[in-house]
Amino acid sequence: MRKEIESIKTNNTEQLTLKNLEALPMNRRSVILNKEKFIQTLVEISMLQDLTSLKSRIIVLKDIITNHKNDKEGISNIDVNGDTVSLRRDVLISELNQILESQTLERAKYYLKRLKNGVQKVKTSKVNDINLSRWKEYDEIITDSLWILDKRDTSGAHLGWYWGNFIPQIPHQMMLRYTKKGDWFIDTFLGSGTTLIECKRLGRNGIGIELNQEVAQK
């Protein structure tokens, strides 16, 4: 940890970021934190008036997130009735690194505020359940073209027996973007029922229409 603080003093923050990300043993797993304590810590840090002290506190925070045994602040203490927040460890670490790379106090505070809002506020829209405050954590949403997927999803009930069936990822992505849990989804050309399988998986209600009786009954 002292090495990291030295790096900051020599203004070598970029190397520090890469090194730490690579060193992380549980890069993509979630971390569960005491929400109230975590927010309180972020507020305290954002009240600091010099960049070096602020970064030193962020390094301590990062150390806690990387290894709970280093937690002297109680951020990872989960009490039974307390409110918790589950965050993707790699995203959280990268947000802390962004703060560490800030060149000015204002910029560092801006990133801190954004992190605090992301933890505190759930920002959804009318059309889906995506929390826009934590959009970086949604691995599942494919933003590239659905035409360039490596392979179709053949897991679970998707057997792929029907000649004209969907790539399951298509209804899956549609539902994530344009529906909320419990919404109704209709597929008027149901075929083998790919859409209904995805409805079931994502907690949506599904209804389908299929002209070909043989296919419908299969």
Ligand SMILES: C[S@@+](CC[C@H](N)C(=O)[O-])C[C@H]1O[C@@H](n2cnc3c(N)ncnc32)[C@H](O)[C@@H]1O
């Ligand atoms: C391309 S397939 C759909 C496959 C489906 N997405 C799947 O993953 O299995 C189109 C289906 O629409 C059905 N179909 C065609 N005209 C229809 C109509 N007027 N009403 C209901 N189904 C129809 C066909 O029988 C065919 O099974």
